[in-house]
Amino acid sequence: MFFEGFEEKLSKCVHCGMCLSVCPTYRIFGFETDSPRGRITLIQALNDGRIKLNEEFVKHIDRCLDCRACQTACPSGVEYGLIVEEAKTYIYLKNPPNILIRTLKNIVMRFVIPKRWVLRTLTFLLYIYQKSRLNRIVRFVLPSGLKKLEKMLPPLPSPREYRYFVKDKVYKAKGQKRGRVYFFAGCVQDSFFPYVNRATIEVLTHNGYEVVVPSGQTCCGAVHMHGGDPEYAKVVAKKNMEAFREDIPIIVNAAGCGAFLKEYNRLFGEEETREWRRRIKDVNEFLVENGFVKPEGVVRLKITYQDPCHLAHAQGIRKQPREILKTIPGLDFTEMKHPDYCCGSAGIYNIVHHDISTKILNEKLKDIESTGADHVVTANTGCQIQLTYGTGRRVFHIMELLAEAYKNGKR
Ligand code: SF4
Ligand code: SF4
Numbered sequence: 001m002f003f004e005g006f007e008e009k010l011s012k013c014v015h016c017g018m019c020l021s022v023c024p025t026y027r028i029f030g031f032e033t034d035s036p037r038g039r040i041t042l043i044q045a046l047n048d049g050r051i052k053l054n055e056e057f058v059k060h061i062d063r064c065l066d067c068r069a070c071q072t073a074c075p076s077g078v079e080y081g082l083i084v085e086e087a088k089t090y091i092y093l094k095n096p097p098n099i100l101i102r103t104l105k106n107i108v109m110r111f112v113i114p115k116r117w118v119l120r121t122l123t124f125l126l127y128i129y130q131k132s133r134l135n136r137i138v139r140f141v142l143p144s145g146l147k148k149l150e151k152m153l154p155p156l157p158s159p160r161e162y163r164y165f166v167k168d169k170v171y172k173a174k175g176q177k178r179g180r181v182y183f184f185a186g187c188v189q190d191s192f193f194p195y196v197n198r199a200t201i202e203v204l205t206h207n208g209y210e211v212v213v214p215s216g217q218t219c220c221g222a223v224h225m226h227g228g229d230p231e232y233a234k235v236v237a238k239k240n241m242e243a244f245r246e247d248i249p250i251i252v253n254a255a256g257c258g259a260f261l262k263e264y265n266r267l268f269g270e271e272e273t274r275e276w277r278r279r280i281k282d283v284n285e286f287l288v289e290n291g292f293v294k295p296e297g298v299v300r301l302k303i304t305y306q307d308p309c310h311l312a313h314a315q316g317i318r319k320q321p322r323e324i325l326k327t328i329p330g331l332d333f334t335e336m337k338h339p340d341y342c343c344g345s346a347g348i349y350n351i352v353h354h355d356i357s358t359k360i361l362n363e364k365l366k367d368i369e370s371t372g373a374d375h376v377v378t379a380n381t382g383c384q385i386q387l388t389y390g391t392g393r394r395v396f397h398i399m400e401l402l403a404e405a406y407k408n409g410k411r
Contacts, residue, residue, distance in 0.1 A: 006086065007047060012078045013040045019070035019080075024342050024360045025063050033060045036070035036080055043087050053094055061087050063356065065349050066226065067342035068313035081314060082266070085226060092228025109229060113187050114218045114236050120162060123191040127156040148354055154192060154388040161194040171201050171211040178208035181286075182250045184240075184261065187219040189254045189381045196384075199403035200253045200283055206406050207292050211251075216243030221267075222260035226347055234267050241276060249281050253399055255311035255380035256347070258282045262315065282311060283399060284320040284379060297408025298330035299401050304373035305333065306364075306387060307340040308380030321379055321398050328405045334371040341367070345386035361390045377401060 025034040032038035045051040071080045112118050204211050221233035252258035261280045264273045311317045344360030376387045377396045387395045
C-alpha cells in the first residue's frame with residue numbers, strides 16, 4: 001500500500017486505452033507494460049500485493065518519462081503524474097541504488113543543485129572547457145557513452161551574463177508602474193540560461209512591473225521529489241516559501257519548476273499551500289491574464305513552438321504562449337503536427353536512458369523538420385537543452401523573442 005487514498009486514485013483508470021497513442025514509450029516499445037494503462041495495472045497489482053517489487057516492475061516504471069501526455073488524453077481524470085512519481089519514490093526507497101551512486105546523487109542533489117554559487121562555478125569551468133576547445137581533444141579520448149553525454153552540453157554563457165543578477169535586486173518598472181512581482185530564477189536555468197532570465201525580467205519591467213529577485217530562493221525541489229528524496233524537496237521548498245513571503249505573484253519562466261512550485265500541496269497539504277499555489281504564475285500565463293504591451297519591433301525568424309510537457313500537460317498552458325508569439329511582428333510561425341509530444345528530455349532521463357531518449361528526440365526532430373522552421377521556440381530549461389542538442393541550432397525561449405521585439409520597436 002503506497003498511501004491512504006492511493007487505491008481510489010488508481011481505480012479511476014477504466015482501462016479504455018485512450019492514452020496509448022500519446023505515450024512515447026508505448027510508441028517505441030509497443031508493449032502494454034510500457035503504456036500508461038499497463039503501468040497503472042502494474043502499480044495496482046503491487047499496491048494490492050498481487051505482485052512483488054521486482055526487476056520487471058522497476059524497468060517499466062523507470063522507463064516512464066513522467067511527461068503526463070497520458071494525463072491530458074485521459075477522459076477519466078487519472079492523476080497519472082502523481083501516481084508514477086509515488087511509484088518511483090517507492091522504488092527508490094525500497095530498492096535503493098548502491099552506496100557509491102547514492103552518495104554521488106546526494107552530493108549533486110544537496111550540495112550542487114541548490115547552491116547557486118556551486119552551480120555557477122561549475123558552469124564557468126565548463127564554459128572555459130568549451131572555449132579552450134579542449135572539448136575536441138577530450139571527445140576524442142572519451143568512451144562512446146560519455147562522448148554522447150558530453151555532446152549534449154549546450155553552449156554555456158560567459159560569466160559576464162551573471163553580472164545582471166546581484167543579491168536581492170529590485171528591477172524598476174518602466175513607465176507607469178502596474179504592480180510588483182517576484183521572479184523565480186531556477187537552478188540550472190539560472191546557471192545555463194541567465195540571458196533567458198534577463199529577457200524575462202526585461203519583459204516584465206517593460207510591462208510596468210517592479211521585479212524582485214530574492215537571494216534566499218533556491219531550486220524548486222522537483223529534481224529531489226522525482227529523484228526519490230521527498231524529505232530534501234521539503235527542505236528547499238521551505239526555503240523558497242520563506243524567501244518569497246510577500247503576498248505578490250511569483251513569476252516562473254521554466255515550465256518544470258512552475259509545475260512543481262504549484263504542487264507544493266504534495267509536500268505540505270492542500271490548505272497549508274493554497275495561498276502559495278495561487279501566487280505561482282508561469283510568465284506566459286501571467287502576461288496573457290493581465291494583458292501585455294503588444295510589441296512593435298520586428299523579429300524575422302522562421303520558427304515552430306515546442307509545448308513543454310510541464311506547461312501543456314501539467315499546467316494546462318497551451319494558448320498563452322501561442323497568443324504571445326502571434327503578436328510578434330515578422331515571426332513566421334508554423335505549428336508542428338505534434339507540438340505537445342515530449343522531446344525526450346524529462347529531467348535527467350536523457351542521461352540515464354540516453355538511447356530511449358534519442359529515439360523520442362528523433363521522432364520530434366522529424367516533426368520539426370517538416371515545418372521548415374529554422375528555430376524552435378519553447379519555455380522550459382530541459383527542452384531548450386535537449387532541442388539545442390537535437391537541432392544543433394539556437395533554441396529560443398518565448399521571452400527572448402518578446403524582449404527582442406520590444407527592443408527593436410524602440411530603434
Ligand atoms: S489512464 Fe485514462 S486514458 Fe489511460 S486507460 Fe486509464 S482511464 Fe483510459
Ligand atoms: S507520463 Fe508520458 S511516458 Fe509516462 S506513461 Fe504517460 S505518456 Fe507514457
